Structure formats: C-alpha cells, structure tokens
Amino acid sequence: MSLTAQDRAEIQNLAGRYSQALDDRDAEAWASVWTDAGVMEMVSQERWITGEALRALAAPGDSTPQARHMPSTFVIDGNGDEATMSSYVTVVRCDDPAKIVFQGRYQDQIQRVDGAWKLAHRTILTDWIEPETAKQVQATDA
Numbered sequence: 001m002s003l004t005a006q007d008r009a010e011i012q013n014l015a016g017r018y019s020q021a022l023d024d025r026d027a028e029a030w031a032s033v034w035t036d037a038g039v040m041e042m043v044s045q046e047r048w049i050t051g052e053a054l055r056a057l058a059a060p061g062d063s064t065p066q067a068r069h070m071p072s073t074f075v076i077d078g079n080g081d082e083a084t085m086s087s088y089v090t091v092v093r094c095d096d097p098a099k100i101v102f103q104g105r106y107q108d109q110i111q112r113v114d115g116a117w118k119l120a121h122r123t124i125l126t127d128w129i130e131p132e133t134a135k136q137v138q139a140t141d142a
Contacts, residue, residue, distance in 0.1 A: 002079045007117070011076050011085055011110055014117050019069035022058050030058030035111055035120045044126035045137050066094040071106060081112035093133070101130040
C-alpha cells in the first residue's frame with residue numbers, strides 16, 4: 001500500500017515537530033518524534049547518537065545559543081508503515097545579528113508506531129558548518 005496524502009502530510013509535520021521541539025528545548029515533544037531505538041547519525045562529525053544522549057539534546061537549560069532549524073524541499077517515499085524522507089536544512093542562530101551556522105541535508109528512515117509517524121534513523125549530511133558551531137558540536141557529550 002503506497003503512502004496516502006494524509007501520510008505525507010503527517011510525515012512533513014513530523015519534520016516541523018522535530019525542529020520546534022529541538023529549538024524550544026521541549027524534551028517531551030522531542031522524545032515523541034523518535035522511535036524507542038531512534039538514531040541520529042552526524043556523518044561529518046562522526047557522531048552516532050542514541051538513547052539518553054539523543055533525548056538529552058533537547059534538555060531545558062542547555063547553554064548553547066537559541067537556534068532555528070528550518071527544513072525544506074521534502075521528498076517523501078514509502079508504503080505501509082515505512083517511509084523515507086530527504087530534505088534540506090538551514091540552521092540560523094538567533095544572535096544579534098542572527099546568522100546561518102549550518103546548511104545540510106537530512107536523510108530519514110521513518111516508521112509508523114502505534115499510528116504515529118516517528119524518526120527511526122536520521123542521517124545528517126553537512127554541506128557547510130560555521131567553525132564555532134562545529135567546535136560546539138564536537139564538544140557535546142553524545
């Protein structure tokens with residue numbers, strides 16, 4: 001069974017919920033976008049983040065500057081309870097003045113779990129990263 005228009009809308013909404021939960025440091029909403037065995041793979045940074053380390057990425061009180069993750073240009077394929085989504089992402093740090101700190105691509109494996117679409121594996125491919133942001137990513141415990 002191929003994906004319905006409703007499936008595609010829900011999967012694209014998942015991208016928005018991911019970004020807003022991370023940017024708002026809403027740990028509960030962040031956890032809800034991932035399967036229990038969810039993986040975030042940051043290829044250029046050689047990071048494979050799972051479990052509690054993954055859930056901690058949206059923890060309140062994080063000292064990193066506020067940011068806005070802006071995914072776009074979605075390509076969604078799949079059938080049944082499995083899908084893939086590729087998209088571009090730009091991250092803007094909300095300094096004064098605001099500035100772009102990352103541009104790249106997401107390649108996602110998505111699963112429907114108990115009726116809700118969730119990220120099973122997100123591969124992040126870096127096209128460009130601002131040097132100070134790259135240092136912050138490398139310094140995080142993940």
